[in-house]
Every structure is written in C-alpha cells, then in structure tokens.
Amino acid sequence: MxxxxxxxxxxxxxxxxxxxxxxxxxxxxxxxxxxxxxxxxxxxxxxxxxxxxxxxxxxxxxxxxxxxxxxxxxxxxxxxxxxxxxxxxxxxxxxxxxxxxxxxxxxxxxxxxxxxxxxxxxxxxxxxxxxxxxxxxxxxxxxxxxxxxxxxxxxxxxxxxxxxxxxxxxxxxxxxxxxxxxxxxxxxxxxxxxxxxxxxxxxxxxxxxxxxxxxxxxxxxxxxxxxxxxxxxxxxxxxxxxxxxxxxxxxxxxxxxxxxxxxxxxxxxxxxxxxxxxxxxxxxxxxxxxxxxxxxxxxxxxxxxxxxxxxxxxxxxxxxxxFRPGTPAITAEATSHLPDLAWVVHRGRFAFAAKGGHNDEPHNHNDLGHFVLHTRGQSVLDDLGAGEYTAGYFGPGRYEYLHPSARGHSVPIVDGQGQLPGADRAAKVLLFRDDGDTLSFDLDLTGAYEVAGLRSLVRRFRWRPDGRLELTDEIDAERELPVEEVFISRREPTLTAGAASWGDLVTLAHGCPHAALEEVVASDHQARPDRVYRLSCITVAPAGQSVHRFVFEVK
Structure with missing residues (x-):
C-alpha cells in the first residue's frame, strides 16, 4: 500500500x-x-x-x-x-x-x-x-x-x-x-x-x-x-x-x-x-x-x-x-464460450449455462453435463454451489454430500450409478455452435460413468434465446438399462403426466413413463438449511440406441 x-x-x-x-x-x-x-x-x-x-x-x-x-x-x-x-x-x-x-x-x-x-x-x-x-x-x-x-x-x-x-x-x-x-x-x-x-x-x-x-x-x-x-x-x-x-x-x-x-x-x-x-x-x-x-x-x-x-x-x-466510479465502456457479449473449461453461457432476457470439463477440478463437483436455467433474477434449474465446509466435505467421503455429488446435479443416473470422480472422468466436447438463433452444445459423457453395458451417453443441448431448451440424451447400450434423468431446483415443481412446472417460471415436457420428486434438506455454505428438490424422470434405455428428449420452456 x-x-x-x-x-x-x-x-x-x-x-x-x-x-x-x-x-x-x-x-x-x-x-x-x-x-x-x-x-x-x-x-x-x-x-x-x-x-x-x-x-x-x-x-x-x-x-x-x-x-x-x-x-x-x-x-x-x-x-x-x-x-x-x-x-x-x-x-x-x-x-x-x-x-x-x-x-x-x-x-x-x-x-x-x-x-x-x-x-x-x-x-x-x-x-x-x-x-x-x-x-x-x-x-x-x-x-x-x-x-x-x-x-x-x-x-x-x-x-x-x-x-x-x-x-x-x-x-x-x-x-x-x-x-x-x-x-x-x-x-x-x-x-x-x-x-x-x-x-x-x-x-x-x-x-x-x-x-x-x-x-x-x-x-x-x-x-x-x-x-x-x-x-x-x-x-x-x-x-x-x-x-x-x-x-x-x-x-x-x-x-x-x-x-x-x-x-x-x-x-x-x-x-x-x-x-x-x-x-x-x-x-x-x-x-x-x-x-x-x-x-x-x-x-x-x-x-x-x-x-x-x-x-x-x-x-x-x-x-x-x-475505487473510482466508472461507466462501462463495452457491452457484454450475449454468448460466452470458454473452450478450456468447456463452459457455455448465454444471457439475454433469459440465461442458460452448461458445462463439460472433468471430475477432478479444483473444488470439484461430479457435474459433467450439468446446466442452469435462469429467469426473473433466479436460477430455477439450479446449481447448488458450495455446501458447508467440514472435515468430511474435503475428505474421502466428499461425494456423499449432496452439493458436490452427482446426486445434487441435473445429470443422468444410469443403472443406479452416478458420475464418478477423477481426472479421467471427462466430458468430450463434440460440438459448440452459436448461429444467433440456436446455441448448440454437445458432450460425450460416457467417460463419467462405469456401468456395465453402457457403450455411450451423449448429451445434446439446443438453446434458443426465446427461452426454449431442448435437451436430448442419446444412449447406446448392450443391455436394457434403467435411467433416472435428474433435474435440480430449490423451487418445488408441480408434476403432471409427462410434464412438470416450476410455478410460472419454467415448464418441462418429457416422455418418461414415471416421475418422482424427492425433497432433500442439506446444509449450505453458511451452515443454514438448504432445501432442494430432485425431480427424477424415470425411464429405461433398451438394448441398442435410444433417444431421451426433454423440452424446457423458460418464461
């Protein structure tokens, strides 16, 4: 100084x-x-x-x-x-x-x-x-x-x-x-x-x-x-x-x-x-x-x-x-792509973000293919961020805690197995393209899992700035595999046949035969109760190739 x-x-x-x-x-x-x-x-x-x-x-x-x-x-x-x-x-x-x-x-x-x-x-x-x-x-x-x-x-x-x-x-x-x-x-x-x-x-x-x-x-x-x-x-x-x-x-x-x-x-x-x-x-x-x-x-x-x-x-x-007061001299870009991190972010009337990367990052979460939908000042499809820091949170049992675990992210669970930690548990970016009308981001998530019979799992995002997200998971399996497509929010959704809604903020249309809602109370970074809702759309990936499609409308 x-x-x-x-x-x-x-x-x-x-x-x-x-x-x-x-x-x-x-x-x-x-x-x-x-x-x-x-x-x-x-x-x-x-x-x-x-x-x-x-x-x-x-x-x-x-x-x-x-x-x-x-x-x-x-x-x-x-x-x-x-x-x-x-x-x-x-x-x-x-x-x-x-x-x-x-x-x-x-x-x-x-x-x-x-x-x-x-x-x-x-x-x-x-x-x-x-x-x-x-x-x-x-x-x-x-x-x-x-x-x-x-x-x-x-x-x-x-x-x-x-x-x-x-x-x-x-x-x-x-x-x-x-x-x-x-x-x-x-x-x-x-x-x-x-x-x-x-x-x-x-x-x-x-x-x-x-x-x-x-x-x-x-x-x-x-x-x-x-x-x-x-x-x-x-x-x-x-x-x-x-x-x-x-x-x-x-x-x-x-x-x-x-x-x-x-x-x-x-x-x-x-x-x-x-x-x-x-x-x-x-x-x-x-x-x-x-x-x-x-x-x-x-x-x-x-x-x-x-x-x-x-x-x-x-x-x-x-x-x-x-500190000196100043006026912004530049206008923020609508879409940000960070290729080394494998993050994409789009902001406008609504905001969307998704990530690849690997599962041995600093302060790692098992979250490859996770995404956020943000509207009216809040993230409805959410990322939980940091949980309470304890000895266990930074110990061998880290991924037993909701916040850093795959269970606390909007990623698939395949045959009862979530994503695993490790630098070799990486997403491969197959496509990033933003033509002004649609942001396309495709990730091969196969390496994040260790499931017998899973040949490949590819997650594809198609985001439109008017608030429409089409998410598809393409699965190639040697045998029939049960799949839970999990979506995370701190706002409780309402479930109906083939659909869910988070108030008047976001709706989801899905083709899964079953859906279940789990309420989990964890501990946030300041040791306060953190109430989280896990929506699981439950389906089966048959032997061979299958496509599982989800459409979100942000309002």
Whole structure:
C-alpha cells in the first residue's frame, strides 16, 4: 500500500465507511480458547471456530482502516486489537494446521491462507501508521509476523500448498509477499531476504497462472476468482510499485480479468458451478484497477464491509485506495464460450449455462453435463454451489454430500450409478455452435460413468434465446438399462403426466413413463438449511440406441 493514509473517499463509499465506523466501535473480541480450537478436531465442524475468528478479523480490519482514514483516530483500541491478535495460538484455521507438518512446524507457524492474510493486515497497518503507533505494539507485531510467517517462508523446504496451482498459491504467496514489501528493506540483510521472498512469490504466481487455460476460465468459480486472482493483482501491483516489474502485462492475465463478466447471468447473478455462489460479491477496488488496466467493466456497486465474511484486508484496503466510479465502456457479449473449461453461457432476457470439463477440478463437483436455467433474477434449474465446509466435505467421503455429488446435479443416473470422480472422468466436447438463433452444445459423457453395458451417453443441448431448451440424451447400450434423468431446483415443481412446472417460471415436457420428486434438506455454505428438490424422470434405455428428449420452456 503506497501511502500512509487513504485518498479522500468518494460519495459512493459512504455506506462502506459507515460499516467501518460501526465495526471499529464494536468492543467485542470473541475468545479463541482451547474449547473453540478443539471443536474442529473433535467434531469436524469448522464454522463455529471460524465465526469467532472472522469476527476478530472484522475488528482488526475496521480499526486499521479507520486509523488510516482519520488521522485523529484514537489508536488505543487498535493497539489492543493488534496485541490480541498477536496473542492468538495460531493465525491458521484449525482445518489447515496440518499444512505445517511438512516443515515439522507447529500450528503457530502454519502458513495457510489466513495466517498470510493476517500477516499482510498487520504488516501494512504497522508500516502505514509509523510513529503514530506505540513502538511496543509495533515491535511485537513485527516479531510475530517474522516468527509465524517470514521464518517458514524463508525456509528452503517446500510449503504444503506449493504446487496446488489454485487460489492458495496466489493468496498465500501474494499476502506474504506484500507483508514483506511493507516490513523489509530497511537494511542490506532485509533487502536480501526481501528479494528471496519475492522470488518465491513470483514462482507461486507462475504456478497459479498455469492453472488457467488460455480462455482465462476459473474452474473454482467467481468466488474463488475474487479470492485468488484478487490477491494475484494486489501483489502484482505492489511489486510493480516496488520494482517496476509488471506481472499483469500478459495476454492470459487479461483473459482471466474478464472471467466474471463472461459467466454473468445478469442482474448480479453468476454461474455458480463448483463451490461457487450465484451472487458473489466483487471488490470494487479490484474491478476499478482491472478496468483501468484491461478495459473490463468497472464496479457497479461498492459491497458492504460484511459481504466479505472473512474481512480480508487485501480487498478492503484496495477498495479504499483504488475505487473510482466508472461507466462501462463495452457491452457484454450475449454468448460466452470458454473452450478450456468447456463452459457455455448465454444471457439475454433469459440465461442458460452448461458445462463439460472433468471430475477432478479444483473444488470439484461430479457435474459433467450439468446446466442452469435462469429467469426473473433466479436460477430455477439450479446449481447448488458450495455446501458447508467440514472435515468430511474435503475428505474421502466428499461425494456423499449432496452439493458436490452427482446426486445434487441435473445429470443422468444410469443403472443406479452416478458420475464418478477423477481426472479421467471427462466430458468430450463434440460440438459448440452459436448461429444467433440456436446455441448448440454437445458432450460425450460416457467417460463419467462405469456401468456395465453402457457403450455411450451423449448429451445434446439446443438453446434458443426465446427461452426454449431442448435437451436430448442419446444412449447406446448392450443391455436394457434403467435411467433416472435428474433435474435440480430449490423451487418445488408441480408434476403432471409427462410434464412438470416450476410455478410460472419454467415448464418441462418429457416422455418418461414415471416421475418422482424427492425433497432433500442439506446444509449450505453458511451452515443454514438448504432445501432442494430432485425431480427424477424415470425411464429405461433398451438394448441398442435410444433417444431421451426433454423440452424446457423458460418464461
């Protein structure tokens, strides 16, 4: 962060500034005692500890921002907050402390996403406040950042996340690199360490970018684009200010910048494939900088402080420093095709999206051939996005949970078998064509299944912008195979013979002899009840070739 204070806020930031003042005035700092820490290990529940942890980060970020927005701010409450954060047993989350084992270090030196983010917050705050902050507090902060983050980062042994090639690379390396830029460089020894750390961060950024195809698509979805790409940009701009080197000067980086706009459904909704959400928040400062650098659409709204439930300093500080109101200079394309991801999205009066890919993607769901139909501000044929993150959700039993399983997607179940996980469980794109009248997208899904007697399963989409979707599944079987054609919604449909309707929003005509409706209550990403309706159109694929046709009308 280049300055010791933020520029004069524009009027569009008024609501955010109000949030900051209110959070800064809140004296509550939840305890992170042993009973809270052990909860994850005893029960697998993450959210109870994390809610306390992130409420503490809310106080930290708000008080730091307030101090830099208003030079006459009493720094006593911020000093107490900084001191309290330094008292924490570990800056990492309990679910992540295993990541320090590869360096034979304890939880207090686990360099995970949140330890890196904490170091970044503390480092830039102390550096920007300078002599305004009590030296004893500043010295302790520097010592804790050194011990907990800089020491493991300057250790030659690999960190557990190095090689992930996803958001971890960008966030951990970016936040640590920015912390080093804020605190190091005052001596020749510091300069040497800083150079070493920046080199390590550059290598991580190379791996992060290598995880994208040339289409710039983020398989983890828009939420994780915000997270990983956001920290990549924040680090890249800090590095450019320090060295003149420009990591953003790349055709691929420019393609990645456009990703959320290419998967927009309209009205603030985005394709929620993988562990994403339909209505992610997009940091206004990040969008402003990308608009300046790449001509992508600027921020339309300034999110609330509380939209980021993790209260990340990178997003907040860059919104305060970079945001400028702007007018979109380009019109979004009606159809987006991301060939490396094998996603198609069409938006207009109605929106349609479908995906291929493979079943070993970051934050993977077993969802090849899944699709979304969106109208009047809601996805009726839906993607469930992320479920509640627990130990089991990221363990061997991941696909027993509804949200990432094939059972939670609009894909066929053949002979009682759903899609299987694995990089070899891939969809082959047979056709993509958009002639303006009809969008055609054909996928060979055979490899996603392991069903004796299934020779091939091809799913064909024909989408018309007037709201008509014709979906056909072509099955070639050696023997008679029972088939359940599953369609997922959070809205309860009404069933009639050969048809279904989701209120006055979407209708379905099908030729299946039987249909059944199952209501499932799962747990969403915030541990709230998530009521889901699984419509199963039940039929039989005879030996030989058969075609199963479904017609949706969106209104």
């Amino acid at each position: 280049p300055d010791t204070s933020f520029p004069r806020p524009t009027g569009e930031l008024t609501s955010l500034l109000r949030d900051i003042r209110a959070a800064a005035a809140d004296d509550s700092m939840p305890e992170l005692g042993f009973s809270a820490y052990r909860d994850y290990f005893d029960t697998g529940n993450r959210i109870r500890y994390e809610r306390r942890y992130f409420r503490r980060r809310a106080r930290l970020a708000a008080r730091a921002a307030q101090a830099l927005l208003a030079p006459d701010t009493d720094l006593g409450p911020l000093a107490d907050t900084l001191w309290s954060v330094c008292d924490e047993y570990t800056w990492a989350l309990p679910a992540h402390v295993r990541h320090s084992a590869d360096q034979d270090r304890g939880p207090e030196q686990c360099l995970d996403l949140f330890a890196a983010e904490t170091a970044h917050t503390l480092a830039e705050t102390v550096a920007a406040l300078g002599d305004r902050l009590d030296r004893r507090v500043a010295d302790r902060v520097r010592a804790e950042v050194e011990r907990r983050v800089f020491v493991p980062y300057t250790d030659d042994r690999p960190l557990n996340w190095e090689g992930f090639g996803n958001n971890w690379e960008a966030v951990c390396a970016g936040a640590t690199g920015m912390a080093a830029l804020a605190l190091l460089g005052g001596s020749s020894a510091d300069a040497s360490r800083l150079a070493t750390m920046l080199d390590r961060s550059r290598r991580a950024m190379d791996r992060y970018l290598a995880g994208f195809g040339d289409d710039g698509g983020c398989a983890e979805g828009v939420d994780y684009w915000v997270y990983g790409y956001g920290y990549f940009v924040y680090f890249a701009e800090a590095l450019r200010e320090h060295t003149g080197e420009d990591l953003l000067d790349s055709a691929k980086v420019a393609q990645i910048a456009a990703f959320p706009h290419r998967v927009a459904l309209g009205g603030g909704a985005y394709v929620p494939f993988s562990d994403a959400s339909e209505r992610p928040w997009l940091p206004a400062g990040l969008l402003t900088r990308l608009a300046e650098r790449f001509g992508t659409p600027p921020a339309r709204v300034v999110p609330s402080l509380h939209d980021d439930h993790c209260y990340r300093w990178g997003h907040l500080s860059r919104t305060l420093a970079w």
